[in-house]
Structure formats: structure tokens, C-alpha cells
Amino acid sequence: MPANLPPEAKAKLARYSEARSIEEKIRALEEFLSVAPKHKGAENLLLWARRRLAELREELEAERRKRRSVGGGGPRIFFEKEGAGQVVVVGPPNAGKSLLVHRLTGARTRVADYPFSTTQPQPGMLRYQDIYFQLIDTPPLTREAPQYASRVAGLARNADAVIVVVSLEDDPVRQYEEVRDLLAEHGVLIERPRGTVRVERGGATGVEVVLRGRILDGTVSDVERLLASYRIYRARVLIEGEVTLDDVEMAIFRSTVWRPTIVLANKVDLPGARDAYRRIYDYLAARREKSVWLLPVSARTGLNLDRVGELVFRRLNIVRVYTKQPNGEPSRTPLVLPRGSTVLDVARRIHSDLAEYFLYARVWGPSAKYPGEKVGPDHVVEDGDVVEIHARR
Numbered sequence: 170m171p172a173n174l175p176p177e178a179k180a181k182l183a184r185y186s187e188a189r190s191i192e193e194k195i196r197a198l199e200e201f202l203s204v205a206p207k208h209k210g211a212e213n214l215l216l217w218a219r220r221r222l223a224e225l226r227e228e229l230e231a232e233r234r235k236r237r238s239v240g241g242g243g244p245r246i247f248f249e250k251e252g253a254g255q256v257v258v259v260g261p262p263n264a265g266k267s268l269l270v271h272r273l274t275g276a277r278t279r280v281a282d283y284p285f286s287t288t289q290p291q292p293g294m295l296r297y298q299d300i301y302f303q304l305i306d307t308p309p310l311t312r313e314a315p316q317y318a319s320r321v322a323g324l325a326r327n328a329d330a331v332i333v334v335v336s337l338e339d340d341p342v343r344q345y346e347e348v349r350d351l352l353a354e355h356g357v358l359i360e361r362p363r364g365t366v367r368v369e370r371g372g373a374t375g376v377e378v379v380l381r382g383r384i385l386d387g388t389v390s391d392v393e394r395l396l397a398s399y400r401i402y403r404a405r406v407l408i409e410g411e412v413t414l415d416d417v418e419m420a421i422f423r424s425t426v427w428r429p430t431i432v433l434a435n436k437v438d439l440p441g442a443r444d445a446y447r448r449i450y451d452y453l454a455a456r457r458e459k460s461v462w463l464l465p466v467s468a469r470t471g472l473n474l475d476r477v478g479e480l481v482f483r484r485l486n487i488v489r490v491y492t493k494q495p496n497g498e499p500s501r502t503p504l505v506l507p508r509g510s511t512v513l514d515v516a517r518r519i520h521s522d523l524a525e526y527f528l529y530a531r532v533w534g535p536s537a538k539y540p541g542e543k544v545g546p547d548h549v550v551e552d553g554d555v556v557e558i559h560a561r562r
């Protein structure tokens with residue numbers, strides 16, 4: 170159920186979402202926390218507000234540092250995406266993240282036999298057949314030292330997929346749960362949720378609720394009332410799958426994202442690792458839709474490292490398409506598109522004019538009934554297709 174906050178508390182939250190500067194946001198959240206009720210219904214919002222406040226204070230501090238050090242930027246928060254997908258590698262201290270990223274990409278990560286050796290994210294490129302994925306090694310995620318959590322979660326939010334590294338040295342289920350929960354507290358889910366809500370502010374015409382699913386404990390008018398109670402009168406609310414009004418209320422203040430995730434159970438070379446692997450295997454197999462994938466590996470012996478690229482490729486749900494000119498050779502480097510893309514999407518990727526003047530395409534490969542099949546704009550491409558676009562001149 171929604172938090173049923175008193176009007177005073179709601180007004181403070183409304184101030185928070187209207188605030189422009191970090192300082193204003195901090196003040197609004199502080200005031201909210203001082204008047205918010207402590208009852209059970211408000212728990213989620215309170216948790217969020219405390220965490221958000223901590224993040225904002227960090228941001229403010231970082232900004233001040235940046236202003237002080239002329240020309241010298243602070244730590245990097247995001248990495249420009251490179252290759253066919255960006256995958257952030259997270260996990261508890263000493264799990265073997267840095268050695269894995271090093272073995273998979275050749276990047277010069279910092280590996281050490283003690284925890285907390287990595288303090289800065291470090292990218293590297295993993296080759297899979299004719300494409301590359303960008304892996305990012307990160308500092309450890311743990312409740313005992315949560316100082317990196319918001320930064321690592323930020324990297325995960327920005328990435329296309331997540332690799333969670335757990336160590337089979339000790340209980341992998343406990344490690345997995347801790348990492349999952351820490352990320353979730355920062356709005357990044359690694360298990361596919363039953364539903365998602367996105368609230369986009371603004372627009373001209375009132376509150377529009379786009380319902381591609383179900384509100385479990387209310388109606389569309391409840392959603393409108395909920396938004397109005399936060400003084401939001403113009404917005405688009407996109408609901409997919411099954412959600413509660415509580416989810417809608419959280420989504421007003423923070424967007425939650427799901428990132429497809431692979432768990433690498435590392436150090437399978439160690440004695441006792443088989444039993445530990447069994448535990449994480451059974452645990453993940455029992456979870457909803459098996460929405461997290463699992464692979465046992467050893468960064469030390471190299472076992473199964475050659476399978477990571479393919480797993481990432483499948484997890485990203487992408488396809489490779491090779492374009493060609495009439496009478497020419499197919500390109501060597503593919504275009505990478507989301508699975509389900511059409512030949513028109515391919516045309517758009519090459520040039521917007523090509524999409525606008527699109528006539529038809531010829532396709533060779535998995536999606537073609539016969540080599541060189543002539544297809545219309547809606548034809549869905551598959552991995553390995555060769556596509557030749559024909560457009561009006």
C-alpha cells in the first residue's frame with residue numbers, strides 16, 4: 170500500500186522533486202525526514218530518502234572537490250560505452266573480479282590476495298567472435314564497507330548487463346543475496362521483477378497512465394490520485410507487468426531498472442567448491458523464471474572463461490547484421506541491434522535518409538527463406554543475416 174503520508178511530509182517530497190540544485194534537494198529531503206511518520210507503510214520511502222540523502226551529500230562533496238581542483242577531475246563516475254555492450258563486473262571483496270576481468274580482457278586490473286584491493290573502476294574489452302564487449306572491473310560491494318555501493322550501482326544502472334562474481338571459497342548464496350540487495354537498495358534489480366513503473370514528468374495533457382499490465386491493489390484513478398497528492402498533474406506513467414501502488418509511489422522519486430545478469434561462481438578449482446556450487450545452483454534454479462544465469466569458472470585455471478563471451482552475447486539479447494551494397498561484399502564488422510529489430514531499423518542505423526527512402530531489402534542468412542530474399546521494412550532480422558537495403562534515390 171502507498172505510504173499514506175501526512176500532507177506536510179508529502180509537501181516536502183514534492184519540494185524535493187521540484188528542486189533543481191543539489192543543495193535544495195538535500196534541504197527538502199532533510200525536512201522530509203524530520204516530519205515523516207515512522208510507521209510501517211512509510212518504510213520504503215524512508216529508506217529511500219535516507220539513501221538518496223547520503224548520495225546527494227556525496228555528490229555535493231564531489232562537486233566541491235572538483236571546483237577546488239582546477240582542471241583535475243575527481244574519480245570517474247561513468248565510462249563511455251564501447252563495443253557491442255557494456256557489462257559491469259561486481260561482487261564481494263576478494264571474489265576474483267579483477268583477476269577475471271584481467272584474464273578475459275587483458276586489462277591491467279589490480280589483483281591482490283587481500284580484500285579491498287580495487288578502489289577504481291577499470292574497463293577492458295572482451296572479444297567474442299567478431300565483436301567486443303566492454304567489461305568494467307569495480308570496487309567491492311559489501312555491507313561491511315558500503316562506501317562504494319552507490320558508485321558501483323550507478324555503473325550498473327548505466328550498463329547493459331551485470332556480471333556478479335561470487336567466490337566458491339565461502340557461501341556463494343550469502344554473497345549473491347548481499348550483492349543483489351545492495352544493488353536493489355540503489356534501484357538496480359538483477360532479478361527480473363514482476364513489473365516495472367516509469368514516471369515521466371511533464372507533457373501537456375494531465376496524467377496519462379499507459380497500462381501494459383496490472384495494478385494489483387488499485388486502479389488507474391488511484392494512480393492519478395497518488396500523483397496529485399504529490400502535486401504532480403502532468404506526467405506519463407508507464408506500467409508493465411504486475412505492480413502495486415507502492416511501486417508507483419517509489420517510481421515517482423526513483424526509477425528502478427532491471428539489468429540482465431550472469432553470476433560467475435569463481436574459484437571452482439578450490440577444494441570444496443563443488444558443494445558450494447551446488448548450493449548456488451539450486452538456489453538460483455528455484456528462483457522466479459531462473460531470471461539470473463549461472464556459470465562456474467576459475468580465473469586461476471581458466472576453466473570456462475572461453476564461454477563467458479557467448480553467455481554475455483545471449484544475455485544482451487542482440488543480433489549481428491552484415492550490410493552490403495548491391496554487387497558488393499558484406500561488411501566485415503557487423504551492426505549490432507536488439508533482437509527483434511527489423512530491416513528498417515538496420516536502414517535507420519546506417520543513415521536516416523536510407524530509412525526515409527526505403528523501398529525493400531534483400532536478405533541472406535538465418536532469417537531469409539532463400540538466399541537474397543526480397544523483404545519489406547518489417548522483416549525481422551536474425552543473428553548472422555546479410556542485408557542489402559534498396560532505397561529510392
Ligand SMILES: Nc1nc2c(ncn2[C@@H]2O[C@H](COP(=O)(O)OP(=O)(O)OP(=O)(O)O)[C@@H](O)[C@H]2O)c(=O)[nH]1
Nearest residue numbers: 263264265266267268281282285286287309468469
Ligand atoms: N584459487 C583461486 N584463486 C583465485 C581465483 N580468482 C581469483 N583468485 C585469487 O583471489 C584473490 C582476489 O582476487 P582479486 O581479483 O583481486 O579479487 P577482487 O574481487 O577483485 O577483490 P577486490 O578488488 O578486493 O574486491 C587473489 O589472490 C586471486 O589470485 C580462482 O579462480 N581460483
Ligand SMILES: [Mg+2]
Nearest residue numbers: 266267286287
Ligand atoms: Mg579487485
